[in-house]
Amino acid sequence: MKTRGGGILALILAIATLGLITIGTIWPNQSASANPDSRATLVSGDSSAQDAVNGLLQKIGRHDWSAAYSGLANKADFSEVEFASDLTGNYGSLRTYALLDGFDVHPLRASADEAQFRANMRWASVVGTFEDSRDLKVVRKGDHWQVAWPLMKEARVPPQVIPVNYLRWDVINRGPQDDWGTQDVEAPHVRIVAMHPVDRGGGVVILGELLNEDVVPAFVTVKAALLGANGSTLATEDSFDKISHLLLPKQVSPFRIDFRNVRLSQVDSVHIQPSASLVSASADPVIGIESQKLNPVPDSSLTGELLNQSGQVVNVAHVIGTFYDGNGQIVWVADTYPSRALLPQTPVPFSIALPADVSSKVASYHVMTTTYRSGHAQ
Amino acid sequence: MKLLVTAFWGLLSLLAPYGLAQTSAWHFPPTVQAGTAFSVLTSGSGPATLYVVGLGDALQRSVQLGQSIAFGSEDLRNAGHYVALLIAGTETQSAQFDVVASTQPAGLSFIAKPSRLPVNQVNGLSGVVYVLDAFRNLLVEPQRVTFELSDPSGATQSRVATTRNGVAWVKMNSATKAGASQFRASSGDTRVQRAVLNVPGEPCTVKMNSHGAGKRIVLETDPLRDCNGNAVPDGTIVTFTEVYGGQQTTVDVPLKRGVARTELLARSRAVISVASGVVVGNEIRVSGGQ
Numbered sequence: 001m002k003t004r005g006g007g008i009l010a011l012i013l014a015i016a017t018l019g020l021i022t023i024g025t026i027w028p029n030q031s032a033s034a035n036p037d038s039r040a041t042l043v044s045g046d047s048s049a050q051d052a053v054n055g056l057l058q059k060i061g062r063h064d065w066s067a068a069y070s071g072l073a074n075k076a077d078f079s080e081v082e083f084a085s086d087l088t089g090n091y092g093s094l095r096t097y098a099l100l101d102g103f104d105v106h107p108l109r110a111s112a113d114e115a116q117f118r119a120n121m122r123w124a125s126v127v128g129t130f131e132d133s134r135d136l137k138v139v140r141k142g143d144h145w146q147v148a149w150p151l152m153k154e155a156r157v158p159p160q161v162i163p164v165n166y167l168r169w170d171v172i173n174r175g176p177q178d179d180w181g182t183q184d185v186e187a188p189h190v191r192i193v194a195m196h197p198v199d200r201g202g203g204v205v206i207l208g209e210l211l212n213e214d215v216v217p218a219f220v221t222v223k224a225a226l227l228g229a230n231g232s233t234l235a236t237e238d239s240f241d242k243i244s245h246l247l248l249p250k251q252v253s254p255f256r257i258d259f260r261n262v263r264l265s266q267v268d269s270v271h272i273q274p275s276a277s278l279v280s281a282s283a284d285p286v287i288g289i290e291s292q293k294l295n296p297v298p299d300s301s302l303t304g305e306l307l308n309q310s311g312q313v314v315n316v317a318h319v320i321g322t323f324y325d326g327n328g329q330i331v332w333v334a335d336t337y338p339s340r341a342l343l344p345q346t347p348v349p350f351s352i353a354l355p356a357d358v359s360s361k362v363a364s365y366h367v368m369t370t371t372y373r374s375g376h377a378q
Numbered sequence: 379m380k381l382l383v384t385a386f387w388g389l390l391s392l393l394a395p396y397g398l399a400q401t402s403a404w405h406f407p408p409t410v411q412a413g414t415a416f417s418v419l420t421s422g423s424g425p426a427t428l429y430v431v432g433l434g435d436a437l438q439r440s441v442q443l444g445q446s447i448a449f450g451s452e453d454l455r456n457a458g459h460y461v462a463l464l465i466a467g468t469e470t471q472s473a474q475f476d477v478v479a480s481t482q483p484a485g486l487s488f489i490a491k492p493s494r495l496p497v498n499q500v501n502g503l504s505g506v507v508y509v510l511d512a513f514r515n516l517l518v519e520p521q522r523v524t525f526e527l528s529d530p531s532g533a534t535q536s537r538v539a540t541t542r543n544g545v546a547w548v549k550m551n552s553a554t555k556a557g558a559s560q561f562r563a564s565s566g567d568t569r570v571q572r573a574v575l576n577v578p579g580e581p582c583t584v585k586m587n588s589h590g591a592g593k594r595i596v597l598e599t600d601p602l603r604d605c606n607g608n609a610v611p612d613g614t615i616v617t618f619t620e621v622y623g624g625q626q627t628t629v630d631v632p633l634k635r636g637v638a639r640t641e642l643l644a645r646s647r648a649v650i651s652v653a654s655g656v657v658v659g660n661e662i663r664v665s666g667g668q
Contacts, residue, residue: 165634167613186494211655215577215611248632250655251615283613283632288640290627367628
C-alpha cells in the first residue's frame with residue numbers, strides 16, 4: 001500500500017516539474033534575467049529600432065563586447081577593442097571597474113529607415129553612480145535594425161619625455177627598541193580655519209575648512225559630535241569622502257559632515273575633532289583646474305576641466321568644491337569623480353552638481369583635487 | 379612571574395593579621411639602597427629557607443640559621459617595599475624593609491616636545507626629565523637638572539630646574555633660524571640629547587613674475603621666505619588663480635627648489651593672483667591675450 005502511494009506522489013511531482021519547465025520556456029520571467037533596464041523587455045531580435053537599442057545596451061550590461069560589436073552598423077569604423085575601451089575606459093579608471101546599473105532610452109526622431117535615440121546609461125562604481133549619455137543613430141538594413149555607435153575615442157598622448165623634479169616625503173618612525181622617552185616624529189599640525197553648521201533636508205550639515213599649517217604632508221580626518229542642551233551627544237559622524245584626506249604643506253581642504261535626522265534647533269554645541277598623522281607622500285602630480293564656471297539653474301553646477309600637468313597617468317581624480325556667499329562664508333561643499341583617467345597634458349571635463357537654492361547664494365568658490373594612482377594616493 | 383609575586387603579596391597580606399609574621403630574632407635593616415651589598419645575622423641553628431619578595435624581585439635561598447645571610451649588590455635592584463620570610467620546619471620568622479633608589483643619577487628619561495616647531499615661538503618647546511638611578515629607579519629626592527638648547531646659529535639658552543618627585547621640566551623658545559637645535563638635559567654626570575627641528579613659518583610675502591610663452595603665460599614666484607628670512611621648505615603649496623570672463627582656473631603647485639612655477643593660458647583681460655596658506659600675494663593683469 002505504501003509503495004503504491006509513493007509511486008503516485010512521484011508521478012505527480014514529475015508532471016508538475018514538466019509543466020513548470022514548459023511554462024518557463026514559453027513565458028520566460030523578465031525579472032529573472034540580467035536586464036539593467038527595468039522598463040525594457042527581453043529582446044530576442046532587432047525587428048524594431050527600439051529593440052535594437054535595448055538589445056545593444058543589454059549586451060553592454062553583460063560586458064558581452066563581441067556580441068554587441070558584431071551587431072553595430074558602423075563596426076568598420078573602429079575595432080572591438082576600441083569599442084570596449086570607449087565604455088570601460090583605459091588605465092584603470094572608474095569606468096574600468098563599473099557595472100551598468102540601468103539605462104533609459106528616449107526616442108528623438110524616427111523615419112522609415114532611420115531613427116535616433118538618447119540612451120542614458122547609469123554606471124555603478126565604488127564611489128557612486130555616474131551617467132553616460134549617448135545619442136544613438138539606428139538604421140534599417142533589410143528586415144532588421146542596427147545601431148551606429150558614436151565612438152568617443154580617448155585621447156592618445158604622443159611619445160615624449162616630460163621632465164619632473166620629483167618631490168617626496170618619506171617617514172621613519174621610532175623603533176620598538178628605543179627608550180620610551182625617545183622622540184617619535186611629530187604628527188603634522190592642522191587647524192580648522194572655518195566651520196559653519198546649517199539645517200538642511202531634515203538634518204544638520206557641518207561645513208568647514210581644514211589647513212595643514214605644517215611643513216610635512218598630513219593624512220587628515222575630521223569627526224564631529226552634535227551636543228544637546230544637557231551636554232548629551234546627539235550624533236557623531238565623520239567627513240568620509242567629503243574631504244581631501246591628504247594635505248600637503250599649507251594646503252586647505254574643505255570638509256562636509258552630514259547628520260541625518262537631527263534638527264539644528266536640537267543642537268546646543270558642536271564638537272569638532274580634526275586628526276592628522278604623518279604619511280609618506282609625493283608632491284606630484286600637479287593638476288590644473290581650468291575653465292571653472294558656475295552654471296545657473298535649472299542645471300546648477302560648477303563645470304571645468306582637469307589638466308594633468310605631470311607625466312604620470314592618474315587613474316581616479318576626486319574633485320571637491322567649496323562654495324562661499326558674498327560674506328565669504330561657506331554655503332556648500334560638494335564633490336565629483338570624473339569617470340575617465342587623467343592622461344598627461346589632456347583635459348578631462350568635470351561637473352559638480354549644486355542644489356538650486358544654494359546656487360543662487362554662491363558668490364565665489366574654490367576647487368581642489370585629490371588624485372589616486374595604482375598603488376599611490378595623492 | 380609578576381602574577382606569582384602578586385599572588386604571594388596577596389597571601390602575605392591575608393596571613394599577616396593572623397600571626398604568621400612572628401617577632402623577628404634577626405636584624406633586617408629597615409631601608410636598603412638598591413644595588414648595595416649587605417648581610418643579616420640570624421639566630422638558632424639548622425637549615426632554613428629564605429624568601430624575599432618585592433614588587434619587582436623575588437628570591438629563594440637555603441641558609442643555615444646562626445650564620446649571617448649575605449645579599450650581593452645585584453640581588454635587590456628595584457625600589458619598593460619588600461617582605462622577607464625565614465622558614466625552618468614549622469617555625470617562621472618575617473621582616474619587612476624598603477629598597478630605595480640610590481642617590482646618584484645614572485640615567486635620564488628626557489621628553490622634548492614638539493620635535494618640530496616653527497621658528498620664533500616663545501615658550502613653544504617643553505622639556506621634561508625623569509631622573510633615574512643605575513637600576514632605572516626614579517630618584518624622588520630633589521636633583522638639579524640643567525637644560526641647554528643650542529640653536530642652528532650657535533646661540534644657547536640655558537635653564538636650571540630642580541626635580542619634584544623625580545620630575546623636572548622647563549619651557550624654551552624656538553630658534554629664529556631654521557634648522558636643527560640640540561636640546562640637552564644633564565644631571566650629575568648624566569647627559570641626554572634630543573634634536574628639535576625649527577621650521578620656517580608662514581611666507582612673509584608671495585610675489586610672482588610672469589613672461590609669455592606663445593598663447594600661454596609662465597608664472598613663477600620669487601623664492602619664498604618667512605619673516606625671519608628662512609626659506610620656506612619645498613613642497614609648500616602655492617595656489618595660482620586666473621579669473622577671466624566669469625570663469626576661473628586654479629592650480630595648486632608645490633614649491634620646488636624654493637619657487638613655484640606653472641603655465642596658464644593667457645586669456646584677454648584675465649586677472650591672475652597667487653597665495654600660499656593664508657598669505658595672499660600680488661596680482662597680474664593680462665591685457666589683450668598677453
